[in-house]
Amino acid sequence: MSVSEKDVMVSTTPYIPGYKVTKVLGICLGITVRSRGLGGRILASLRSIAGGEIKEFTEMSEQSRVQAIERMITHAKGLGANAIISFRLDSNEVAETMDEIIAYGTAVVVEPDKSIAESKME
Numbered sequence: 001m002s003v004s005e006k007d008v009m010v011s012t013t014p015y016i017p018g019y020k021v022t023k024v025l026g027i028c029l030g031i032t033v034r035s036r037g038l039g040g041r042i043l044a045s046l047r048s049i050a051g052g053e054i055k056e057f058t059e060m061s062e063q064s065r066v067q068a069i070e071r072m073i074t075h076a077k078g079l080g081a082n083a084i085i086s087f088r089l090d091s092n093e094v095a096e097t098m099d100e101i102i103a104y105g106t107a108v109v110v111e112p113d114k115s116i117a118e119s120k121m122e
């Protein structure tokens with residue numbers, strides 16, 4: 001099952017414009033570790049001789065980020081959140097051929113900020 005950002009708002013800022021945080025539920029994370037297979041490493045080595053983008057690694061990195069973000073959103077939903085604030089992505093080399101991608105943020109419950117709507121009516 002795939003989780004989309006439509007299920008949970010995700011923001012890199014510590015707030016979401018037009019909403020107020022009503023409850024902080026804690027840290028939410030999504031982690032994945034990917035290995036660069038032997039075939040991919042050989043192909044990448046050959047491509048690196050000529051220079052330029054190594055598309056196989058770019059695609060693997062993008063898939064890893066998406067998976068980590070989906071796992072973070074699933075974790076946040078499990079905590080009862082409808083939003084994640086202060087979202088960040090990080091990566092580390094676990095071994096020579098393995099990379100760890102971590103998506104994390106603060107799981108919160110938000111609701112529309114009625115004071116903003118009321119001030120616009122005045």
